[in-house]
Amino acid sequence: MNCEEYRKAIAAEPSFDGGAAHLSECAGCQAYRKEMQELDRSIGRALSLDVPELVLPELPDIDNVTTLPKRRRPALTFLALAATVVLAAFVGFRMIDTGGEYGSLGEELLAHIDHERGALVVTDVPVSDDLLAQVVPTSIARLDQNTGLFTYARTCPVNGKTVPHLVMQGERGPVTIILMPDEKISGPETVEGESVRGVILPVGDGSIAIFGEREEALDNIERKILDSVSWST
Amino acid sequence: MQSSNAATTRRQRFDQFVGIYHQDMYRYAAWLSRDKAVAEDVVQEALLRAWKSLDALRDDSSAKQWLLTIVRRENARYFERKRLETVDIDNLTASQAALLAVEEDRELDDMRQAIYELDDDYREPLVLQVLMGYSTNEIAEQMGLKQGAVLTRLHRARARLREKMAQR
Numbered sequence: 001m002n003c004e005e006y007r008k009a010i011a012a013e014p015s016f017d018g019g020a021a022h023l024s025e026c027a028g029c030q031a032y033r034k035e036m037q038e039l040d041r042s043i044g045r046a047l048s049l050d051v052p053e054l055v056l057p058e059l060p061d062i063d064n065v066t067t068l069p070k071r072r073r074p075a076l077t078f079l080a081l082a083a084t085v086v087l088a089a090f091v092g093f094r095m096i097d098t099g100g101e102y103g104s105l106g107e108e109l110l111a112h113i114d115h116e117r118g119a120l121v122v123t124d125v126p127v128s129d130d131l132l133a134q135v136v137p138t139s140i141a142r143l144d145q146n147t148g149l150f151t152y153a154r155t156c157p158v159n160g161k162t163v164p165h166l167v168m169q170g171e172r173g174p175v176t177i178i179l180m181p182d183e184k185i186s187g188p189e190t191v192e193g194e195s196v197r198g199v200i201l202p203v204g205d206g207s208i209a210i211f212g213e214r215e216e217a218l219d220n221i222e223r224k225i226l227d228s229v230s231w232s233t
Numbered sequence: 234m235q236s237s238n239a240a241t242t243r244r245q246r247f248d249q250f251v252g253i254y255h256q257d258m259y260r261y262a263a264w265l266s267r268d269k270a271v272a273e274d275v276v277q278e279a280l281l282r283a284w285k286s287l288d289a290l291r292d293d294s295s296a297k298q299w300l301l302t303i304v305r306r307e308n309a310r311y312f313e314r315k316r317l318e319t320v321d322i323d324n325l326t327a328s329q330a331a332l333l334a335v336e337e338d339r340e341l342d343d344m345r346q347a348i349y350e351l352d353d354d355y356r357e358p359l360v361l362q363v364l365m366g367y368s369t370n371e372i373a374e375q376m377g378l379k380q381g382a383v384l385t386r387l388h389r390a391r392a393r394l395r396e397k398m399a400q401r
Contacts, residue, residue, distance in 0.1 A: 008384075008388050009384075011387070011388040011391045011392060012369070012383075012384040012385075012387040012388040012391075013362075013369065013384075013387070014391075035395075036391065039391060039394065039395055039398070040363060040391075042340065042341075042344050042398075043344060043348065043359065043363050043391075043394065044363050044364065045341055045344070046341055046344035046345040046347075046348055047260065047264065047348065047359075047360060047363055047364045048260065048364070049259075049260050049263055049264075049269075051255070051256045051259045051260065052259070052269075052273065054251065054255045055277075056251070056280060057277045057278075057280055057281045057284075059244075059247075059281070059284045060284075060285070061240075062240070062243065062284075062285070115366045116366060117363065122338075130252075131252055134248070134249065134252035134253075135252070135253075154253055154256075155253055
């Protein structure tokens with residue numbers, strides 16, 4: 001791979017991770033890669049327009065509503081799931097299935113945050129209480145209303161489970177909080193990304209991940225979140 | 234009674250999707266149309282269509298792609314119905330200008346303006362990749378293109394944005 005090929009690839013997909021041999025020898029392409037990744041962060045911020053409050057249209061009654069059966073998982077998937085359960089039991093209490101794509105839960109979380117850059121917007125516009133209640137239903141967790149200003153709330157897939165992904169505004173920028181009620185870990189794990197750092201904290205039978213800018217003082221937010229969240233199960 | 238339960242379940246399923254994906258639907262519509270008011274109309278139409286055809290969605294994990302496809306179609310229908318020409322970026326209406334409302338952050342403003350000025354062919358794959366997290370394969374499927382064409386458009390889109398930002 002030469003410089004032109006590498007730069008075309010990285011400009012089409014800034015997360016492109018091929019061409020490692022060329023990259024390691026070419027300072028120009030290393031700088032170009034960094035520039036493209038910064039450009040992409042800037043694009044992500046610009047694309048994240050403020051969204052007006054949802055007003056649903058009048059929904060007509062649907063006659064003869066029937067709930068269609070969900071698509072059945074292929075038998076192979078069930079076998080794979082069963083194998084995963086057996087393997088997890090064999091390995092012991094460590095309940096994190098890192099899957100084939102990521103080496104650890106921390107890596108998956110970093111990739112997810114990078115993937116969902118639209119969430120990391122500096123804003124003082126909170127999500128609605130309704131949306132927050134939908135994303136963090138009381139069947140999963142109880143979240144103290146005074147926790148702080150949540151500016152993003154969505155359910156996201158992490159390690160095969162659908163979990164609440166929230167963003168609060170910290171002193172240095174947006175802070176990501178991912179509630180994982182079923183992700184048991186044995187102790188706190190620190191995670192270092194390129195531009196963010198964070199921690200995964202064990203909470204009961206689950207865990208909570210908190211990520212912010214490198215300069216962000218996460219201690220206060222960690223305490224606040226730990227005081228505010230309790231699992232429902 | 235069974236019908237009532239089914240209706241409640243159906244409504245809950247719809248509300249869940251809307252709660253999760255409404256923001257994506259609106260932002261996608263806004264960047265497709267480059268107009269906030271049009272985006273709100275398109276999203277309303279898309280929600281109505283999604284409600285009516287919800288039972289066609291067999292796999293919940295495809296809900297996001299399904300909803301964004303509906304938004305894309307509704308946006309095309311809207312412009313067809315209104316017979317709107319391509320947005321003239323030198324003569325913006327208030328609603329179009331609102332998309333570019335001035336922020337305190339100059340760099341953010343400049344980037345937003347630069348994206349706004351991109352051709353539709355370059356802007357849409359960029360939105361799908363950066364904002365919606367689509368892979369180039371998924372973008373190709375959504376836009377009816379070959380993956381190579383998507384890669385070229387993304388490369389050119391970023392090259393243009395880089396150039397424009399360097400000029401500001």
